[in-house]
Amino acid sequence: MADWIRLMDADTLPENAAVTVSVDGREWAVYNVAGEAFVSDPMCTHGEARLCDGYLIGHEIECPLHQGRFDVRSGEPTWGPACEPLTTYGTKTKDGVIWLWPEPNV
Numbered sequence: 001m002a003d004w005i006r007l008m009d010a011d012t013l014p015e016n017a018a019v020t021v022s023v024d025g026r027e028w029a030v031y032n033v034a035g036e037a038f039v040s041d042p043m044c045t046h047g048e049a050r051l052c053d054g055y056l057i058g059h060e061i062e063c064p065l066h067q068g069r070f071d072v073r074s075g076e077p078t079w080g081p082a083c084e085p086l087t088t089y090g091t092k093t094k095d096g097v098i099w100l101w102p103e104p105n106v
Contacts, residue, residue: 018054029050040061040072040087056072073088090103
C-alpha cells in the first residue's frame with residue numbers, strides 16, 4: 001500500500017527550476033513552475049539523459065541531449081524526437097514540504 005513520501009522543503013526548490021531528488025535510493029525529477037511542484041521520472045524516454053540537466057520552459061522540460069520536450073504536468077511529449085511519455089506522479093505541498101504520491105499518474 002502506497003503512502004505519501006516527503007521529497008523536500010518547498011523553499012529549497014527555486015522557482016522555475018528543475019532538480020533531482022533522491023529518497024531511499026530512488027531518484028525523482030522535481031519541477032517548480034510558478035510555485036507549483038510537479039514530479040516525473042528523472043530520465044528522458046528518448047535517450048539516456050537526465051532531464052534536470054535540461055531547461056524548464058514554462059510547463060515543458062527540454063532534454064539536454066536531443067532537445068525533445070515533455071509537459072511536466074502530464075508527461076506527454078510536446079516536441080520531437082521525444083514520442084514516449086514520461087511517468088509523472090502526484091504531489092502536494094503542505095506546511096512548507098513537497099510530498100510525492102509514489103504511484104504513477106494514469
